[in-house]
Amino acid sequence: MPYRDTWAVCTNCGTQFVFTVEEQRRLDKQGFDLTPPTLCPDCMRLHEMTPGPHEGVVKWYDPEKGYGFIIQRSGNEIFFHKSGLAPGSPRQIPDGARVRYRVQATGRGPQAVDVTVISGSR
Template sequence: MAGCSPRFSLPLRCLPFETQNLAVSNLRLAAQKGDSPVKTNGTVKWFNDAKGFGFITTEGGEDVFVHFSAIQGNGFRSLSEGAHVQFDVVQGPKGLQAANVTLS
């Protein structure tokens, strides 16, 4: 890491990045282990109505795949770019995936 000395302790300016990476790692590990789903918050990065999928960015900066079938509600299920959502993170066939998505 540029500007960070790993000697004895991290400078304060490096802590948020390290904390962010730890949160993402914990999220990924919990989902991969198959434990109970990890409830988290995020923001819709993009969602394609025609194809029925998109991505949500977690508060930790991780992008998570979302399929329209994971959106809670009746009728046509879609997400608007920039919408704040709450969801469970589960391990999908190709990586982290959102489940039980609701607007927050």
């Protein structure tokens, strides 16, 4: 699929910004859809720290260690512990699996909870 720099307008702050080719390439590689964002990068980062729910992609999850990381749409990564997995979640979660999650503030920073696998890796 050809990528093209696309202008977009933030629905939160009204800022005009470019949805860049680099960004589209990264999203595609990480398994996100290429729908133009409705939030500028700054608002997106703030939005991703709200309770959500949000969608992301599992970077990796190690059932032995009992934790892993989710890549958020902005590219930031968020920690999750196995206790944050929704009941009935599979023991193994493949890299690249799409998940829905909520964000909870903890003493050690934000953490993903209620992590639900939506689909396996591509």
